[in-house]
Amino acid sequence: MRILILGGDGYLGWPTAMALSRRDFEVMLVDNYLRRDLCRNLNVEPLFPLPNLFERAKIFKDVSGSSLSVRIGDCRDYVFLSKVVKDFQPEALIHFAEQPSAPYSMLNHEAAMLTLSNNLESTLNVAWAVREMAPDCHIIKLGTMGEYGTPDIDIEEGWIEIHHKGRKDRFLFPRQASSLYHTTKIQDTDLLWFYVRTWNLRVTDLMQGPVYGFLTEETSLDDRLLTFFNYDELFGTVLNRFMVQAVAGHPLTVYGSGGQTRGYINLIDSIACLELAAKNPPAPGELRVFNQITETFTVRQLAEMVKKVGRSRGHEVEIKNVENPRVESEEHYYNPVYTGLQELGLKPNHLTDEVMHKAFSKIEEFSQNIRSEVFTMGIKW
Amino acid sequence: MRILILGGDGYLGWPTAMALSRRDFEVMLVDNYLRRDLCRNLNVEPLFPLPNLFERAKIFKDVSGSSLSVRIGDCRDYVFLSKVVKDFQPEALIHFAEQPSAPYSMLNHEAAMLTLSNNLESTLNVAWAVREMAPDCHIIKLGTMGEYGTPDIDIEEGWIEIHHKGRKDRFLFPRQASSLYHTTKIQDTDLLWFYVRTWNLRVTDLMQGPVYGFLTEETSLDDRLLTFFNYDELFGTVLNRFMVQAVAGHPLTVYGSGGQTRGYINLIDSIACLELAAKNPPAPGELRVFNQITETFTVRQLAEMVKKVGRSRGHEVEIKNVENPRVESEEHYYNPVYTGLQELGLKPNHLTDEVMHKAFSKIEEFSQNIRSEVFTMGIKW
Numbered sequence: 218m219r220i221l222i223l224g225g226d227g228y229l230g231w232p233t234a235m236a237l238s239r240r241d242f243e244v245m246l247v248d249n250y251l252r253r254d255l256c257r258n259l260n261v262e263p264l265f266p267l268p269n270l271f272e273r274a275k276i277f278k279d280v281s282g283s284s285l286s287v288r289i290g291d292c293r294d295y296v297f298l299s300k301v302v303k304d305f306q307p308e309a310l311i312h313f314a315e316q317p318s319a320p321y322s323m324l325n326h327e328a329a330m331l332t333l334s335n336n337l338e339s340t341l342n343v344a345w346a347v348r349e350m351a352p353d354c355h356i357i358k359l360g361t362m363g364e365y366g367t368p369d370i371d372i373e374e375g376w377i378e379i380h381h382k383g384r385k386d387r388f389l390f391p392r393q394a395s396s397l398y399h400t401t402k403i404q405d406t407d408l409l410w411f412y413v414r415t416w417n418l419r420v421t422d423l424m425q426g427p428v429y430g431f432l433t434e435e436t437s438l439d440d441r442l443l444t445f446f447n448y449d450e451l452f453g454t455v456l457n458r459f460m461v462q463a464v465a466g467h468p469l470t471v472y473g474s475g476g477q478t479r480g481y482i483n484l485i486d487s488i489a490c491l492e493l494a495a496k497n498p499p500a501p502g503e504l505r506v507f508n509q510i511t512e513t514f515t516v517r518q519l520a521e522m523v524k525k526v527g528r529s530r531g532h533e534v535e536i537k538n539v540e541n542p543r544v545e546s547e548e549h550y551y552n553p554v555y556t557g558l559q560e561l562g563l564k565p566n567h568l569t570d571e572v573m574h575k576a577f578s579k580i581e582e583f584s585q586n587i588r589s590e591v592f593t594m595g596i597k598w
Numbered sequence: 599m600r601i602l603i604l605g606g607d608g609y610l611g612w613p614t615a616m617a618l619s620r621r622d623f624e625v626m627l628v629d630n631y632l633r634r635d636l637c638r639n640l641n642v643e644p645l646f647p648l649p650n651l652f653e654r655a656k657i658f659k660d661v662s663g664s665s666l667s668v669r670i671g672d673c674r675d676y677v678f679l680s681k682v683v684k685d686f687q688p689e690a691l692i693h694f695a696e697q698p699s700a701p702y703s704m705l706n707h708e709a710a711m712l713t714l715s716n717n718l719e720s721t722l723n724v725a726w727a728v729r730e731m732a733p734d735c736h737i738i739k740l741g742t743m744g745e746y747g748t749p750d751i752d753i754e755e756g757w758i759e760i761h762h763k764g765r766k767d768r769f770l771f772p773r774q775a776s777s778l779y780h781t782t783k784i785q786d787t788d789l790l791w792f793y794v795r796t797w798n799l800r801v802t803d804l805m806q807g808p809v810y811g812f813l814t815e816e817t818s819l820d821d822r823l824l825t826f827f828n829y830d831e832l833f834g835t836v837l838n839r840f841m842v843q844a845v846a847g848h849p850l851t852v853y854g855s856g857g858q859t860r861g862y863i864n865l866i867d868s869i870a871c872l873e874l875a876a877k878n879p880p881a882p883g884e885l886r887v888f889n890q891i892t893e894t895f896t897v898r899q900l901a902e903m904v905k906k907v908g909r910s911r912g913h914e915v916e917i918k919n920v921e922n923p924r925v926e927s928e929e930h931y932y933n934p935v936y937t938g939l940q941e942l943g944l945k946p947n948h949l950t951d952e953v954m955h956k957a958f959s960k961i962e963e964f965s966q967n968i969r970s971e972v973f974t975m976g977i978k979w
Contacts, residue, residue: 295707295711326676326726326730329722329726330676330719330722330723333718333722333789334715337718337785338711338714338715341711341714342711345710349707368767369765369766369767370760370762370763370765370766371762371763379751379760381751381752381758382751384750384751384752385750385751386749386750386751388749388772388774389772389774391760391769391770392788393770393788393795394792395796396792397792400788400789400792403788404718404785404788404789407774407784407785407788408781408785410774411774411775411777411781414774414925415776415925415979544795544796550765598796
């Protein structure tokens with residue numbers, strides 16, 4: 218199966234591309250290095266060294282024998298994107314080409330505008346390029362569990378039947394997010410759902426929780442194949458950040474009381490979900506939604522787990538509750554459904570001490586790269 | 599009260615500006631002539647001649663004695679918009695500065711991209727400019743009843759309490775629209791609702807149905823003060839188009855069976871709603887939603903009414919059911935609530951034969967300007 222991965226240079230895109238190329242997929246990657254540019258400009262470089270995408274593809278070919286095609290260009294450029302889709306004729310397309318950081322989207326007006334315009338224009342172009350150049354191609358778009366926010370009712374997988382004044386109808390599950398980034402993900406779903414109904418596109422929307430980890434079969438082949446791994450306040454995500462803080466001897470920065478509950482997923486499972494979605498496309502005219510998580514934790518629980526494993530490895534780990542820089546509920550109801558992907562065949566890899574030990578071990582190898590000043594950068598909303 | 603009207607050159611913006619300037623408001627208008635440029639480029643010029651905005655303000659001053667300030671610039675340009683807001687310090691801001699045509703948004707990729715980026719970037723800039731320069735300013739954004747689509751349950755005014763598995767919560771009423779334009783209006787609501795929660799902005803969202811008519815106290819003062827009136831397939835709206843078709847002796851083009859039911863409002867009432875909203879701002883942190891319609895009709899009913907009045911004036915009026923160029927339900931349930939604005943004091947001007955006779959009379963005066971070739975331009979989705 219030919220699969221086009223937009224945003225193939227990123228934390229998820231790169232390991233997904235490598236894994237799929239070894240499992241029956243012909244893979245082409247597209248990226249414009251937006252994430253690299255932002256991280257360089259804001260001085261929040263990732264933990265592991267990162268050859269450029271052509272070099273990484275070359276190294277991967279050398280160590281694995283598998284090929285990855287690379288195209289460098291901007292998905293907001295329709296001439297570029299539509300030509301790529303026309304030439305490659307993908308059967309599936311994974312759309313990771315969005316600015317993915319909530320704190321970055323709240324940094325200032327320029328960052329907000331970049332997030333909004335990049336995320337929506339790239340999504341519009343994806344819909345148009347597929348419709349015009351490869352109309353049967355299955356679009357797999359990354360959503361986020363953050364779109365739902367923390368409603369006081371159970372979170373269904375994308376859709377809900379609403380009973381109201383004696384009548385009923387089926388709707389997208391109501392969504393209200395707690396950052397501009399997450400809001401753009403609500404908006405990109407609305408955009409694709411409109412074109413699905415109008416043009417009979419096939420779309421899967423994967424409402425993913427925070428992903429953790431970086432070790433896959435392929436990233437473990439060679440350190441130069443490690444993925445884009447941020448641990449800073451801007452682009453790092455919670456569990457990854459905590460592990461790096463532990464290795465650096467920095468207190469784990471829990472926002473507020475730490476009662477925020479979210480669904481999490483191991484990078485290995487995230488890739489498995491993408492493969493399952495690609496191999497089981499929805500019908501034309503269907504927007505299929507999965508909640509892509511495997512278990513839920515409070516931030517407090519994650520901090521306690523990292524503290525325990527970190528201490529057992531000789532790190533001095535403390536937990537520090539800092540003033541919450543975000544507008545969000547710190548204690549709330551949270552009961553999401555996430556059975557769809559397991560029904561498709563996902564076998565979850567849960568968060569265990571062993572999983573954390575392996576990640577710690579690699580972070581320790583690269584500990585000289587850790588810059589503690591990026592753990593707290595004062596971004597507030 | 600100082601009120602800033604973005605999109606002040608348009609069908610709604612211009613008569614609203616004139617009316618408010620005569621009712622205790624100090625009015626500043628902003629426009630970048632986007633609508634004029636699109637109509638000129640696509641050769642769908644409006645029915646009435648249109649002096650530029652400075653000239654119109656001068657004529658209005660001469661005939662009424664009331665002043666309007668004019669600024670020409672693009673609301674997507676944040677440097678421009680934030681300076682206007684900083685200097686004028688509006689207490690209310692009406693955001694009409696969006697590409698408002700459903701058929702235009704479906705024309706081609708370029709038109710889709712312009713609609714998406716213009717509508718969302720201008721809305722983002724409005725939120726930021728108000729927050730940074732005039733945080734207590736009340737933002738009045740035009741939404742559309744088209745955001746709700748045609749659900750099989752009653753349409754509430756913006757919000758719904760959902761009961762689900764023994765729990766309940768309050769959400770924005772679910773929305774799914776039938777054009778890209780309408781989808782961008784769903785998205786701009788999500789954008790403002792996010793910033794309302796995060797920054798305690800005051801926002802009113804007016805979910806307006808198709809507006810008809812063009813005669814207000816002020817547009818009746820001088821023909822050079824008439825508003826931007828399209829009757830073509832791209833920018834014209836249904837009742838306005840039917841009246842011009844009748845005068846031209848062109849069949850009234852009903853899409854499909856004509857069972858599409860929508861809520862309508864007279865231009866005079868639309869302006870009254872904006873005044874009521876401005877004079878009764880919501881609290882900080884509140885997104886207030888009104889359904890801005892006064893009655894509902896099927897397209898069939900409108901055609902029959904126009905046929906009757908047109909024939910009584912000596913026009914040869916036929917109704918022609920043409921193949922529906924849109925993806926929409928032609929027969930459907932439709933029961934929207936629209937009590938909020940009447941509770942604030944709106945006294946509806948319903949669609950009567952007399953209202954139509956007055957409009958017909960003015961259209962007849964300008965009948966030499968009608969170009970029948972723009973009634974049907976073959977835009978499909």
